Amino acid sequence: MSSGFPTLQPAFKLIVDVSPANHIGTVASGSTLIHFPTSTGTLISVPGFAHEVNAKIIFGCDYLYMDPDASKMRVNVNGVAKTDDDVMISFKYFGTHYLTDEMKQALAGGTQTVTMPFGQSTTYLTFESGHEKYKDLENHTFVGNCRFIVVNGKVAVETRLSMVIPSTAMD
DSSP states (O other), X not given: OOTTOOEEEEEEEEEEEOOOOEEEEEOTTSOEEEEEEOOOEEEEEOTTOSSOOEEEEEEEEXXXXXXXXXSEEEEEEEEEEEETTSOEEEEEEEEEEEOOHHHHHHHTTOOOOSOXXXXXXXXXXEEEOSSHHHHGGGGSXXXXXXXXXXXXXXXXXXXXXXXXXOOOOOO
């Protein structure tokens, strides 16, 4: 039954710290646009993943679109990470978050004291780098599972990323 379907290989753990929101307002689509600076965090490969990365987020922004019924939000994140060997990696991810009351409170600047479980959002991510060591990351598709976490009393978004491995089997 699984012939022809891709598999997933665990690859990275991305943690992006969330800064206070800049509310843009309702845009032509009817969605509410909110900008979040996300200029700190980490991107670290999981043990055993072929592409070792140990990086700190040095720039980032999330253009979040809240659906008119406030049941979902669409994320559009662009960021730059600097590796421990001083190489810059650009990343972009997109996804959909299903909003819970706790998420709405955290996004509104409320106090979040507990880490939320996985299960409300999925993303896909791409990388770009001009350095040969990280160039191959551009040739793969990554998908993620996200959640809001509390780190040192502050809200962050944790994304566990897996690389999509294409199937070579044929039906």
